[in-house]
Amino acid sequence: MKWIKKGLIYCANQTSEWAYSHAAVPTPYHFSDTVLRIFCAFRDRENISRIGYVDVEADNPKNIVNISVNPVLDIGMLGAFDDNGVLPASIVKYEGKLYLYYGGFQLGVKIPYYIFCGLAISTDNGNSFKRYQTVPITDRSNAESFFRVANYVIKDHEQWKMWYIAGSSWINLHGKMLPEYSIKYLESPDGVTWGKEGKLCISPQNDEHGFGRPYIVKSEQGYKMYYSVRSLSKGYQLGYAESTDGIYWKRRDEEIGISVSPEGWDSLSQCYCAFIKHKKKTYLFYSGNNYGETGFGYAELDMESS
Numbered sequence: 001m002k003w004i005k006k007g008l009i010y011c012a013n014q015t016s017e018w019a020y021s022h023a024a025v026p027t028p029y030h031f032s033d034t035v036l037r038i039f040c041a042f043r044d045r046e047n048i049s050r051i052g053y054v055d056v057e058a059d060n061p062k063n064i065v066n067i068s069v070n071p072v073l074d075i076g077m078l079g080a081f082d083d084n085g086v087l088p089a090s091i092v093k094y095e096g097k098l099y100l101y102y103g104g105f106q107l108g109v110k111i112p113y114y115i116f117c118g119l120a121i122s123t124d125n126g127n128s129f130k131r132y133q134t135v136p137i138t139d140r141s142n143a144e145s146f147f148r149v150a151n152y153v154i155k156d157h158e159q160w161k162m163w164y165i166a167g168s169s170w171i172n173l174h175g176k177m178l179p180e181y182s183i184k185y186l187e188s189p190d191g192v193t194w195g196k197e198g199k200l201c202i203s204p205q206n207d208e209h210g211f212g213r214p215y216i217v218k219s220e221q222g223y224k225m226y227y228s229v230r231s232l233s234k235g236y237q238l239g240y241a242e243s244t245d246g247i248y249w250k251r252r253d254e255e256i257g258i259s260v261s262p263e264g265w266d267s268l269s270q271c272y273c274a275f276i277k278h279k280k281k282t283y284l285f286y287s288g289n290n291y292g293e294t295g296f297g298y299a300e301l302d303m304e305s306s
Contacts, residue, residue: 006062024041024087028274036055048105081136082106098125102117119133138186145168146181180210184197184201201225201249240256265294
């Protein structure tokens with residue numbers, strides 16, 4: 001495949017106190033026939049993230065039509081798993097409601113932070129969300145004690161399926177603590193109740209130590225996964241894998257068809273990608289340098305290469 005870069009869409013450059021910087025983890029949703037709503041994590045001056053959105057024209061995502069004035073999901077109550085930041089992971093439309101699976105940050109003392117997955121539900125088409133519960137739906141377990149997050153969820157007939165990152169360790173690189181985690185898979189009967197340990201899908205290789213949010217496309221031929229790979233030598237780069245059953249994956253990172261630019265907003269890293277189709281077009285949204293500090297943009301699939 002080959003992606004044609006279309007450029008930067010948006011970055012919160014001191015837009016407001018709660019959206020002072022960044023535009024990370026772009027998560028697209030068909031808000032209407034003509035509008036794509038891109039949920040993102042924006043940071044305040046203290047680097048605490050909240051979830052808002054950027055609405056763009058579906059036929060031409062470079063054209064912004066609306067930006068959220070307030071967060072659609074704020075941080076959790078003091079002491080909760082998400083009291084130091086929230087970020088979107090995936091959206092599932094179910095029974096007229098939107099299920100938002102999101103990551104919640106909580107600071108640590110002897111390690112920098114913990115991240116677990118929460119669930120919030122919207123009854124107004126994504127203009128606001130209310131927490132399903134104040135504790136994570138994928139909380140810590142013996143096998144996955146520090147990270148159970150970046151959950152991409154689909155409802156496949158009667159089964160709910162989740163791909164997510166999980167881990168229980170940190171590494172110290174020249175005095176900087178870096179998390180280590182793999183991509184795993186779980187199933188649920190209701191989208192809320194999940195097991196304590198997933199099946200391993202993809203683990204780090206060579207100098208890799210983690211992955212960004214996996215994004216899954218299911219077809220009659222099987223599954224495709226778009227994700228970002230976090231390595232010591234290259235930072236965040238985009239990756240791609242294929243599977244027949246959604247559990248056992250073959251990495252084909254060399255086929256992703258997109259890489260960092262020589263200069264500009266995505267010259268150092270590309271991360272947190274998301275895939276969506278609109279009419280005959282296919283878009284790949286992703287964040288740029290320094291975990292989305294430079295904002296998010298998109299690329300369009302070259303149909304002649306697909």
